[in-house]
Amino acid sequence: xxxxxVLAAAxxxxxxxxxxxxxxxxxxxxxxxxxxxxxxxxGGTIANVRIGYQTMGRLNDAGDNAVLIxxxxxxxxxxxxxxxxxxxxxxxxxxxxxxxxxxxxxRFFVVSSDTLVNVNVGDPxxxxxxxxxxxxxxxxxxxxxxxxxxxxxxVEVQKKLLDSLGVKRLALVAGPSNGGLQAIxxxxxxxxxxxxxxxxxxxxxDAWMQGWLDVWEAxxxxxxxxxEGDYYAxxxxxxxRGLAEAWKIVxxxxxxxxxxxxxxxxxxxxxxxxxxxGDRFEVERALDATGQARARTSDANSFLYMVxxxxxxxxxxxxxxxxxxxxQARWLVVPSPTDRVFLREGVQEMVEILRRAGRPVExxxxxxxxxxxxxxxxxxxVGERVRAFLAD
Amino acid sequence: xxxxxVLAAAxxxxxxxxxxxxxxxxxxxxxxxxxxxxxxxxGGTIANVRIGYQTMGRLNDAGDNAVLIxxxxxxxxxxxxxxxxxxxxxxxxxxxxxxxxxxxxxRFFVVSSDTLVNVNVGDPxxxxxxxxxxxxxxxxxxxxxxxxxxxxxxVEVQKKLLDSLGVKRLALVAGPSNGGLQAIxxxxxxxxxxxxxxxxxxxxxDAWMQGWLDVWEAxxxxxxxxxEGDYYAxxxxxxxRGLAEAWKIVxxxxxxxxxxxxxxxxxxxxxxxxxxxGDRFEVERALDATGQARARTSDANSFLYMVxxxxxxxxxxxxxxxxxxxxQARWLVVPSPTDRVFLREGVQEMVEILRRAGRPVExxxxxxxxxxxxxxxxxxxVGERVRAFLAD
Numbered sequence: 040x041x042x043x044x045v046l047a048a049a050x051x052x053x054x055x056x057x058x059x060x061x062x063x064x065x066x067x068x069x070x071x072x073x074x075x076x077x078x079x080x081x082g083g084t085i086a087n088v089r090i091g092y093q094t095m096g097r098l099n100d101a102g103d104n105a106v107l108i109x110x111x112x113x114x115x116x117x118x119x120x121x122x123x124x125x126x127x128x129x130x131x132x133x134x135x136x137x138x139x140x141x142x143x144x145x146r147f148f149v150v151s152s153d154t155l156v157n158v159n160v161g162d163p164x165x166x167x168x169x170x171x172x173x174x175x176x177x178x179x180x181x182x183x184x185x186x187x188x189x190x191x192x193x194v195e196v197q198k199k200l201l202d203s204l205g206v207k208r209l210a211l212v213a214g215p216s217n218g219g220l221q222a223i224x225x226x227x228x229x230x231x232x233x234x235x236x237x238x239x240x241x242x243x244x245d246a247w248m249q250g251w252l253d254v255w256e257a258x259x260x261x262x263x264x265x266x267e268g269d270y271y272a273x274x275x276x277x278x279x280r281g282l283a284e285a286w287k288i289v290x291x292x293x294x295x296x297x298x299x300x301x302x303x304x305x306x307x308x309x310x311x312x313x314x315x316x317g318d319r320f321e322v323e324r325a326l327d328a329t330g331q332a333r334a335r336t337s338d339a340n341s342f343l344y345m346v347x348x349x350x351x352x353x354x355x356x357x358x359x360x361x362x363x364x365x366x367q368a369r370w371l372v373v374p375s376p377t378d379r380v381f382l383r384e385g386v387q388e389m390v391e392i393l394r395r396a397g398r399p400v401e402x403x404x405x406x407x408x409x410x411x412x413x414x415x416x417x418x419x420x421v422g423e424r425v426r427a428f429l430a431d
Numbered sequence: 432x433x434x435x436x437v438l439a440a441a442x443x444x445x446x447x448x449x450x451x452x453x454x455x456x457x458x459x460x461x462x463x464x465x466x467x468x469x470x471x472x473x474g475g476t477i478a479n480v481r482i483g484y485q486t487m488g489r490l491n492d493a494g495d496n497a498v499l500i501x502x503x504x505x506x507x508x509x510x511x512x513x514x515x516x517x518x519x520x521x522x523x524x525x526x527x528x529x530x531x532x533x534x535x536x537x538r539f540f541v542v543s544s545d546t547l548v549n550v551n552v553g554d555p556x557x558x559x560x561x562x563x564x565x566x567x568x569x570x571x572x573x574x575x576x577x578x579x580x581x582x583x584x585x586v587e588v589q590k591k592l593l594d595s596l597g598v599k600r601l602a603l604v605a606g607p608s609n610g611g612l613q614a615i616x617x618x619x620x621x622x623x624x625x626x627x628x629x630x631x632x633x634x635x636x637d638a639w640m641q642g643w644l645d646v647w648e649a650x651x652x653x654x655x656x657x658x659e660g661d662y663y664a665x666x667x668x669x670x671x672r673g674l675a676e677a678w679k680i681v682x683x684x685x686x687x688x689x690x691x692x693x694x695x696x697x698x699x700x701x702x703x704x705x706x707x708x709g710d711r712f713e714v715e716r717a718l719d720a721t722g723q724a725r726a727r728t729s730d731a732n733s734f735l736y737m738v739x740x741x742x743x744x745x746x747x748x749x750x751x752x753x754x755x756x757x758x759q760a761r762w763l764v765v766p767s768p769t770d771r772v773f774l775r776e777g778v779q780e781m782v783e784i785l786r787r788a789g790r791p792v793e794x795x796x797x798x799x800x801x802x803x804x805x806x807x808x809x810x811x812x813v814g815e816r817v818r819a820f821l822a823d
Contacts, residue, residue, distance in 0.1 A: 081706045187708050246714040247691035250683050253715045257676045261653040284649045288680075291642050296777060299639035304746075313743055314473045316579050316735065320742060322638040323645045343708065350712060351705055354696075379771070385688060 064138055066127070067093040067120030071166050072152070072200045080195070080355065083186025085155075086175045091166030092116050092152035092200060095137065096144035102207035106142055107197060108132065108151040109214030109221035111415055112345060113158055113289065113333065115165040116151040118214075119144075122164060132215075134419035141426035147210060152200055154193045154221070156185070156344035161336035170268065170340035182340060183268035189351035190224045197221070198229065211429060213237035215414040216380070217345075220244065220352045226366040227356060235428065236366065239373040239405070240414030242386040243359050244352040251292070251380070252346045258284035259339045268340045282339040283330035290329050295377045295410030360392050370400040371428045373421060375413040401428065456530055458519070459485040459512030463558050464544070464592045472587070472747070475578025477547075478567045483558030484508050484544035484592060487529065488536035494599035498534055499589060500524065500543040501606030501613035503807055504737060505550055505681065505725065507557040510543040510606075511536075514556060524607075526811035533818035539602060544592055546585045546613070548577070548736035553728035562660065562732035574732060575660035581743035582616045589613070590621065603821060605629035607806040608772070609737075612636065612744045618758040619748060627820065628758065631765040631797070632806030634778040635751050636744040643684070643772070644738045650676035651731045660732045674731040675722035682721050687769045687802030752784050762792040763820045765813060767805040793820065 074088035093116050098105060108118040111131075119136035121127040136142040136149055157167035170185040201209075212222045212233055219241025226236045244252075259265055262281025270277045291299075305321035312318040319327070356362035370393055374386040393400040403424045407413035418425075466480035485508050490497060500510040503523075511528035513519040528534040528541055549559035562577040593601075604614045604625055611633025618628045636644075651657055654673025662669045683691075697713035704710040711719070748754035762785055766778040785792040795816045799805035810817075 083706075183708055185708075187704070187706055189705065244696075245688065245691060246694035246696060246712070247683075247688040249694075249696065249712050250691060250714045250718055253712075253718065254680050254683055257679065258650055258653055261650055261673055261676060263655045281653055284646075284653060287649065288646050291639075291646055296637065296639040296774060299637060299642060302638035302641075304636075304638060304641065312579070312739065313581060313746060314475075314579055316575055316577075316739060320638070320641050320645075322642045326642055326645065347704065347708060354705060377776075379774075382688060382771075384769075 065121050065129075066125065067095055067117075067122055067130070069093055069116070069122065069164055069166070072203065074196055074199045077196065079186045079188050080191050081187045081189065085168060085186060088155070088168045088196060089166055090153045090155065090168065090196060090200065091164070092150060093120065093122075094148065094150050094204070095120055096146070096148040098148040098205055102205045103210065104147050105201065105204075105206040105209050106147045106149045107201065107209050107212040107225070108136065108149060109193070109197070109212070109218035110151065110154065111214070111216040111218050112349070113286075113337070114218070114415070115157055115159050115162065116153045117164060118151040119149065131415050132418055135422045135425055141422040142211070142213075142429065143426070147429075148206070150201065150204065150206070152197055154348075155188045155196055156341050156348060158337040158341045158345055160338035160341055167341075169338070169344055171271065171338045180271040182271060185340075185344065187351075188344065188348050189354055190220050190348055191228060191351070191355060193221050193348065194224045194228050197225075207232075209233050211235040211237060213239065214241075215239040216241055216411065217349060220349065223362070224353060226368050227353060227362040230365050230367040233366070233368045235371070236368045237371045237373060237425065237428070239418070240375050240378055240381055240411050242374070242381045242389045244349060245385070247385075248381075249350045252350050255285055255288050256343050256346045258282075258288075259342060262339075265339060268343070270339070278339045279331070279334045282334040282337065282342060283327070285330075285339075285342055286333040286337070287326045287330035290326060290333075292379050293411040295379060295408060297408035298410070359389065360396065363389070363392050363398065364396045366398055368398070369428075369431075370398055371425070372400060372402045373405055373414065374402070375405045375407070375411060377413070378411045380411040457513050457521075458517065459487055459509075459514055459522070461485055461508070461514065461556055461558070464595065466588055466591045469588065471578045471580050472583050473579045473581065477560060477578060480547070480560045480588060481558055482545045482547065482560065482588060482592065483556070484542060485512065485514075486540065486542050486596070487512055488538070488540040490540040490597055494597050495602065496539050497593065497596075497598040497601050498539045498541045499593065499601050499604040499617070500528065500541060501585070501589070501604070501610035502543065502546065503606070503608040503610050504741070505678075505729070506610070506807070507549060507551050507554065508543040508545045509556060511541065523807050524810055527814045527817055533814040534603070534605075534821065535818075539821075540598070542593065542596065542598070544589055546609075546737075546740075547580045547588055548733050548740060550729040550733045550737055552730035552733055559733075561730070561736055563663065563730045572663040574663060577732075577736065579743075580736065580740050581746055582612050582740055583620060583743070583747060585613050585740065586616045586620050589617075599624075601625050603627040603629060605631065606633075607631040608633055608803065609741060612741065615754070616745060618760050619745060619754040622757050622759040625758070625760045627763070628760045629763045629765060629817065629820070631810070632767050632770055632773055632803050634766070634773045634781045636741060637777070639777075640773075641742045644742050647677055647680050648735050648738045650674075650680075651734060654731075657731060660735075662731070670731045671723070671726045674726040674729065674734060675719070677722075677731075677734055678725040678729070679718045679722035682718060682725075684771050685803040687771060687800060689800035690802070751781065752788065755781070755784050755790065756788045758790055760790070761820075761823070762790055763817070764792060764794045765797055765806065766794070767797045767799070767803060769805070770803045772803040
């Protein structure tokens with residue numbers, strides 16, 4: 040439980056609310072870590088790095104019972120617990136993180152942080168530093184003048200956060216997708232600090248993935264409102280159409296055929312795509328709506344920087360083999376066999392590299408009808424495997 | 432051999448050129464079929480339909496030894512033979528079509544045609560009728576006033592072509608991808624006419640595929656030069672950036688991880704994506720170059736119409752089951768297990784529907800490192816299975 044959580048529980052008990060302690064135990068609050076000036080791995084300088092984070096559980100005196108959870112491409116640090124009070128929403132991995140759960144906060148001190156260049160700039164529960172942040176030198180948003188950051192930069196800022204919290208050793212670093220890439224990067228960057236790694240729906244960023252990331256971002260650059268990233272000035276429209284199209288691609292590729300089946304080949308009321316070229320099928324309308332909704336709370340330039348950070352995963356090592364061989368951790372690799380982003384063949388190759396390097400590695404597949412997203416939405420069934428992984 | 436082919440061979444023999452007959456036997460020439468006025472399945476009228484086609488072999492007196500080959504999304508009728516003389520390029524399925532080959536032109540009369548709304552408007556070897564065609568009513572290109580056409584319309588125009596050639600029965604209708612969809616549509620539309628069907632790297636157009644087709648075309652609509660399709664007027668630039676991005680998506684999705692491996696994570700000379708957000712990786716450069724090259728000879732509006740024709744595949748039937756149950760043909764289904772467009776699970780479902788409907792169906796998988804494109808580039812290894820399929 041966080042200090043804020045303890046205080047909230049105490050306040051509820053003082054008010055004589057029955058069950059208040061149990062409810063409060065599930066609650067988290069969002070905090071902000073001020074990292075100060077930060078020099079990126081690419082040699083740039085960010086004057087004042089701030090990222091959001093949340094914790095649950097208690098760090099032991101040795102500082103070695105910590106778990107770090109890293110978030111997916113479009114996510115933030117809200118991986119577990121209720122945010123915003125007793126009826127607030129729970130985090131995306133709440134099924135496996137909490138008191139008595141597989142990642143047991145009665146035993147572990149669990150930390151989850153927002154990354155640099157997080158896309159959710161319009162979300163009050165996300166705190167990040169990126170192209171939409173005010174550059175103190177100019178008093179205006181950085182835009183495309185923000186330094187390029189990499190997956191390793193995400194790790195370096197998390198390292199500063201963990202240092203500030205007194206964490207000496209990570210019993211586990213885990214996350215889905217982009218979060219899994221951060222976990223892998225941690226294992227390579229700080230092998231002596233990482234006991235266990237659990238990359239979920241994540242594998243190698245090879246040229247195939249670099250190409251797909253490029254495809255994701257391309258609509259933003261095509262939108263005339265993007266203006267080379269200079270759209271923050273008052274009176275300018277952000278490139279919402281391009282950003283919505285970018286989210287549509289991500290939404291579709293992160294799903295799978297069974298998910299799409301709900302739309303059948305239905306045609307919305309008033310539409311006739313067999314007669315009018317501008318008319319749409321139901322699935323297109325649904326993708327449009329999802330893309331537009333995501334565009335409203337996210338930032339196009341941050342999307343571009345997040346893409347680049349992914350393309351630069353493990354960039355400082357000559358090969359995946361070289362990076363993974365540095366790891367001293369035990370691995371639990373969790374692919375989704377119907378993943379259309381990180382293809383099962385690619386994850387399998389990573390597992391084979393770990394085995395050839397003599398690293399202890401287990402694999403547990405995650406099921407469900409959502410393809411890649413199974414790793415975010417459907418982790419409960421692998422919970423006991425995670426508990427066993429942490430018990431050894 | 433076409434009549435033109437016979438004449439060319441005769442001419443070469445008359446000149447006493449040794450080997451001339453053998454060379455000419457492999458040559459094809461592109462012809463144009465004038466279909467006249469055509470009413471689309473959606474109720475529109477196209478004043479004057481013209482499509483290109485080519486043939487090889489000789490139709491027998493019964494008119495029942497014909498084979499129809501239908502082309503892929505970005506292809507044209509050049510499926511077999513050399514075009515443009517003895518040193519011209521060979522068609523995409525030349526490995527399995529020709530004298531003595533699995534689809535044996537000594538035995539079969541093989542026809543391949545350009546579809547309506549073919550994208551290759553700038554290619555002199557493609558003849559099509561679509562949004563870039565001059566509307567005789569206005570003297571200007573149709574643009575988005577061109578009627579919506581469906582996969583069934585492709586079949587109807589091919590039917591008119593086959594009628595004009597005297598074809599009574601198809602021993603086989605086959606094609607890769609979009610060509611496979613045409614083959615399936617044929618089996619449902621004219622069951623009494625189709626003896627065998629061979630859809631290669633093709634399956635159901637469900638909501639999943641409708642969504643992907645939407646993703647493919649989205650960059651065109653974002654390009655400010657698209658102007659709602661009104662870009663043909665002198666002095667206007669066509670939406671080449673959007674069209675190139677569309678082709679990039681198709682290029683990547685039609686490939687597979689092993690193909691991308693050639694680019695490793697290389698960085699082109701002078702680029703530094705770890706330091707400059709505008710700089711690019713090698714794979715991105717390669718996709719850009721391919722997309723731009725394809726954009727130069729294709730038409731953006733035709734891309735949109737081709738997408739819609741695909742989205743409308745089997746649209747006139749209440750379900751895939753209903754459509755396939757109409758077929759009286761024998762089926763040879765040829766998926767690529769690493770296909771990222773028509774996923775193997777989807778093709779497998781189609782096969783199961785055929786089996787449940789009691790249709791004779793065989794499956795032969797196609798290998799290779801190119802994913803979906805294996806069905807265009809790597810058909811030679813399944814040639815003997817195709818020969819056996821035609822022998823029964």
